[in-house]
Amino acid sequence: MSNLEDREVAKAADALRVGNAQTVRVYDVPVVVDLAKCITGCRICIDSCPVDCLAVNPETKKAHMRHDECWYCLACEIDCPKDAITVKIPFLVR
Amino acid sequence: MNVAVTQAEVLVVGGGSAGATAAIRAQQDLPPGRVVLLEKAHLKRSGAIAIGMDGLNNAIVPGHATPEQYVKEITTANDGIVDQRAVLAYATRSFEMLQQLDRWGVKFQKTESGDFDVKKVHHQGRYVLPMPEGYDLKKILTRLIKRAGVQVHNRFAATRVLLDRGRVAGVIGVDVRTGEVSVIRAKAVILCCGASGRLGLPASGYLYGTYENPSNAGDGYSMAYHAGAELTGIECFQINPLIKDYNGPACAYVTGPLGGHTVNARGDRFIQSDYWSGQMMLEFYRELHSSNGPVYLKLTHLAPETLAEIERVLHRTERPSRGRFHLGRGHEYCADSVEMHISEIGLCSGHSASGVWVNERGETSVPGLYAAGDMACVPHNYLLGALTYGQICAENALVYAAQAEPPVNESDLDDQVATERARILAPLSRPRGVPHHQYEYKVRRLVNDYLQPPKTANRMTVGLEYFERLRGELEEVGATDPHELMRVAECGFIRDCAEMAARASLFRTESRWGLYHHRLDYPEPNDAEWFVHVNLKKGPDGEMLLSKRPIEEYVVPMTRDELSGYQGLRVRGAAENGALEGTVP
Numbered sequence: 001m002s003n004l005e006d007r008e009v010a011k012a013a014d015a016l017r018v019g020n021a022q023t024v025r026v027y028d029v030p031v032v033v034d035l036a037k038c039i040t041g042c043r044i045c046i047d048s049c050p051v052d053c054l055a056v057n058p059e060t061k062k063a064h065m066r067h068d069e070c071w072y073c074l075a076c077e078i079d080c081p082k083d084a085i086t087v088k089i090p091f092l093v094r
Numbered sequence: 095m096n097v098a099v100t101q102a103e104v105l106v107v108g109g110g111s112a113g114a115t116a117a118i119r120a121q122q123d124l125p126p127g128r129v130v131l132l133e134k135a136h137l138k139r140s141g142a143i144a145i146g147m148d149g150l151n152n153a154i155v156p157g158h159a160t161p162e163q164y165v166k167e168i169t170t171a172n173d174g175i176v177d178q179r180a181v182l183a184y185a186t187r188s189f190e191m192l193q194q195l196d197r198w199g200v201k202f203q204k205t206e207s208g209d210f211d212v213k214k215v216h217h218q219g220r221y222v223l224p225m226p227e228g229y230d231l232k233k234i235l236t237r238l239i240k241r242a243g244v245q246v247h248n249r250f251a252a253t254r255v256l257l258d259r260g261r262v263a264g265v266i267g268v269d270v271r272t273g274e275v276s277v278i279r280a281k282a283v284i285l286c287c288g289a290s291g292r293l294g295l296p297a298s299g300y301l302y303g304t305y306e307n308p309s310n311a312g313d314g315y316s317m318a319y320h321a322g323a324e325l326t327g328i329e330c331f332q333i334n335p336l337i338k339d340y341n342g343p344a345c346a347y348v349t350g351p352l353g354g355h356t357v358n359a360r361g362d363r364f365i366q367s368d369y370w371s372g373q374m375m376l377e378f379y380r381e382l383h384s385s386n387g388p389v390y391l392k393l394t395h396l397a398p399e400t401l402a403e404i405e406r407v408l409h410r411t412e413r414p415s416r417g418r419f420h421l422g423r424g425h426e427y428c429a430d431s432v433e434m435h436i437s438e439i440g441l442c443s444g445h446s447a448s449g450v451w452v453n454e455r456g457e458t459s460v461p462g463l464y465a466a467g468d469m470a471c472v473p474h475n476y477l478l479g480a481l482t483y484g485q486i487c488a489e490n491a492l493v494y495a496a497q498a499e500p501p502v503n504e505s506d507l508d509d510q511v512a513t514e515r516a517r518i519l520a521p522l523s524r525p526r527g528v529p530h531h532q533y534e535y536k537v538r539r540l541v542n543d544y545l546q547p548p549k550t551a552n553r554m555t556v557g558l559e560y561f562e563r564l565r566g567e568l569e570e571v572g573a574t575d576p577h578e579l580m581r582v583a584e585c586g587f588i589r590d591c592a593e594m595a596a597r598a599s600l601f602r603t604e605s606r607w608g609l610y611h612h613r614l615d616y617p618e619p620n621d622a623e624w625f626v627h628v629n630l631k632k633g634p635d636g637e638m639l640l641s642k643r644p645i646e647e648y649v650v651p652m653t654r655d656e657l658s659g660y661q662g663l664r665v666r667g668a669a670e671n672g673a674l675e676g677t678v679p
Contacts, residue, residue, distance in 0.1 A: 020526045020572075050135040050144045050309045051302060052249065052270060052577055067577060069302050069531075072415040075139040089415060092300040093339055094422045 030072055030088045031065035037084035038062040045076035045085060097266075097511055098276040102130035102245070104491050105265055105280035107252045108314065109133035110141020111477055112467030113286035114235040115191075115484030116491075117244045120284075123492050126243030130278050132267065134580070135309050136248045138236045142288055142307050142444070142468060143477065146229035148348050148411040150202075151215070151476040153192055153223040154185055158212040161185035163219050165650040170659045171217070171371045172447050172473040173606050173619070175327065175627060178649045180472045183454035183486060184479050191482045192223075198234050201227040213351035217367040217660055222347050228411045247278075251580045252313065254514045255283060255321035255463065258501035262321070262462030266514045268583070273522070273576035275515045281495035282462045284487045285450070286480070287314025289332065289468040290591040292584070294438030294546060295538040296341060301531060303341050305334055305437045306468075311584040312591035314469035315441060318450040319590060323458040324631045326471045326643070327447040328598035331439040331547065331610045333375050335389075338435040342413030344391035346370075349408075352400050354393045356434070358386040365663050370445060372608030373660045379436060379547075379609050390431035401427045436609075438538075439546055441591055444468035444476050446610055448595075451629060451643075456487035459631070462498060464491050520569075521582040527572025530581040534588060537564055541592050545599065548612045554596050561593045593638065594630055601640040602628050608660075 031054065033045075040061045046054045054076060055066040063076075063085075070090060077085045088094070104120040106113045109131050121129040133140050154164045164185045169176050192210075196202060203211040203224040213222040225231070239246065252267035256277065264279035291306020302308040319325060335356070337344050346356065346368030358364050358381050365377050382389050393401060404427065409417035420426070443449035449471030456464045464487040467480035475483065501507060521527065544557025568586055573579045604620035605613045627643040 020528070022526060047136045047248075048139045050139050050307055052135065052309075052580070055577075069308070071144075071302050071304075071308050073139075073144045073307070074414050075144050078145070078414075079139070087415060089340075089419050089422055090300050090303065093298045093303050093341075094419065 028091065029065045029068050030070040030090045031076060032086045032088060033063050034084045034086070035060055035062050037082045039082060042081070045080050048075040048079040050075060097515060098274070100130060100245075100276065100278045102278055102280040103128040103282075103495050104488065105278050105283045106131045106286060107265060107283065108141070108286035108288060108467070109137045109239070109246070110286060110288055110467060110480070111143065111235070112480035112484035113141070113284070114239055115481045116284045116286060116466060116488045118238050118242050119485045119488035120492055121242040121244045127245045130245045130247065130280065131239065132250045132252050132265070132278065133246065133248050134251045134270065134313070137239060137246055138232060140309070142310060143232065143412065144307055145414055146231045146411050147225060147477050148228050148407050149222055149224040150192070150478045151347060152188070152221045152474065152478055153210065153212060154188055154221065155192070155210045155212050155223065156189065158220045162650045164221065166652060166656055167216055167219050167221075168474050169648070169650070169652055170656055171369070172330075173372070173660070174625060174652070174657050175330075175447065175606065175645065176473050177453065177646055179454040179646065180452065182649055184472055184475060184482050187486065188478050188482045191478060191485065195481070198238065200231050200234060201225060215347050215350050215367075216369045217371075217663070222351065224348070224351070224407070226407045226411070251583055252317065253518055253583050254510075255317050256507055256510050257321060258503055258507060260322065260460065261498075262460060263501045263507055266511055268518050268576065268579055270576050270580040273579060275518055277511055281498040282464065282491035284456070284464040284466060284491055285314045285318055285469060286465070286467045286484060287317070287469050289440055289442035289444065290315050290588070291440045291442070292534065292588055293440045293538065293541055293591050293595065295535070295542050296438045297435060298339050301534060301538070304440070305336060305341050306440055306442065310468070312441060312587045313584065314465065315450065315594065316587040316590040318458060318463070318465060318469075319594065319632055321460050321463060322632055323460045323463055324451040324629045325449065325594065326451040326627045326629045327443070327449065327473070328441060328594045328630055329602045329611045329628060330372070330447040330607050331595065332442040332446045332448065333439055333547070333609055334370055334437040334445060335375065335378050335434055336437045337416065337419070338388070338433040340416055340419045341437070342416045344432050344434050346391070349391065349393060349404055352404055353396050354391055354404070357390050357392045357431070359388055359390070360386060361392070363665050366665055367663060371660055372446065372610035373663050374608065375436065375610065376608035376612060377664050382436065389434045391434055392431045393427045394429060394431055398428065439541065439595070441595065442468045443471045443473060444480065445474065446607070447471055447473035455490040456483055457490060462494055518579065518583060521571055521573035521579055524570070524572035525574045528567070528570045530571055530573065530578055530585055533567065533571045533585050534581070537561070537585070537588050537592055541595070545592070545595055547609050548614045549599050550614050551600055554600050558593065558596045558600070561589060561596060564589050597638050597640060598628050598630055
């Protein structure tokens, strides 16, 4: 028992100073890009986004939602010349 | 250290509605490129109205209203705490701005005889002018800025104003795509950075599900504060009636003139006017938290063609994704009333009165620094106020810049740049640090816990301790790219605004502006002590200083009845059933 208490004292102190651990998890986001329609090299939607949440995906060379920070304003969807984007209402809101 | 420097005569920070007219007007009198416009997003979809607006809320059209009537309406709506000269400057110049917009090709609703089709939404006068094709506005302004020859820097986040002996010398910030820190030196700076819209946390819990465009994080409030400018009315929060869960207005301004109105769960009206004021919000709040709640926007009684017209406007302008929100919930206007709720708190003079102190020339209390739009305190100024004050600021900034002396203390400016550059870039040294969204969630959750009205000194004092602690915790937040650097900078702005909101609210020991500053420990207004502005600024040791500023003598005299005209907004006979008054929710 006293051993556990000692351990807790030590861990409580450690918790204040240890570095950070990371996680990787791919999950559902609101802006869905149709890769068949999206034009490689076009950056119109990336320019349009008022919260800068879109970027070129280095793997596909097409636009994707890089940051989960969508205002679902539809600027990207409206401005896309190929109608390649569909914006969903974020799960927490829908 | 090598920091690029751009030279400008007039620098405009923020390319929304106010920034657009400021830049266009300033560039008219200067050689091409001498006006620099910084925009954190991209000009074509920036500001509060990325998708355009569905109407003007405060158009003063001859034959419908006079500037004096408007000044009275806003003085009443803001419980008397206004600098009338600033409101009057808007009122006298805004029709000229409206005509200018009309000539620029912005499509306003007109009658068969070609006159502006003004609607009544306010408690007293008629000021609402629909613009059902308002999505053109951003395109038109963007084209005019480019044509004028303004030097535009998109995706640039300004973070601090540079000063020379207390006067404006320029702005420093970071490119949010490249991460390059650079300086724009200017003789005059016009801040048009929008509201502090990421202050409270929306009930949905989605960080970016805010009423305001989330790119408006209070940047301008924080930059003006650190430059030494006074802010005012910060305790007069922005709280708006919105669709429950969806961050768009249910929109009394569009639906009201077509027959829609706010009702309680029994289907009864309980407020006389849907115009957004603190008094209206207090009645809304009371109904919501009574046995009569929830509150709804009633449209089910309207004809199919009227509903089609409402959808045509509401699902194409301002917040066009609302149609798919309703569809996802399986709700239709013809069969279901729209459940409404109150928004998270924010700071925004466009809707309430919280902002940087400005006079009728758009001048802040710092020489050479101007402010316009949602962040500048001209109460209830809305879109047309932003457009009009952008011009007013530009005209006065041009006069100031023409006689401004060059900075004398270059080494001090170099020090400011070095210090700020290090501050901006520091999060990159902590790539595995606390993620910005967790820090932001924490600040904003604490804002909800401790600052959301009704307010008490006990709760706000506890909140203030957390906001002070969060100043240190900002040093733990990390960034892995320039985009995240911008977000961490915004975390600092949001924290600053939270502290300002707490301190200003604690200082005013009375209740005023309905729900916006409703204090349970001081439930009544106290005109004897608090018929004043509460101003806030950074003290010499970096502490927040608060003071009372007397109200200037009114230029449009008000009778006692006129001043209290917004106090009786509850429909006569509409009972308050089991309201929670006197308890902390």
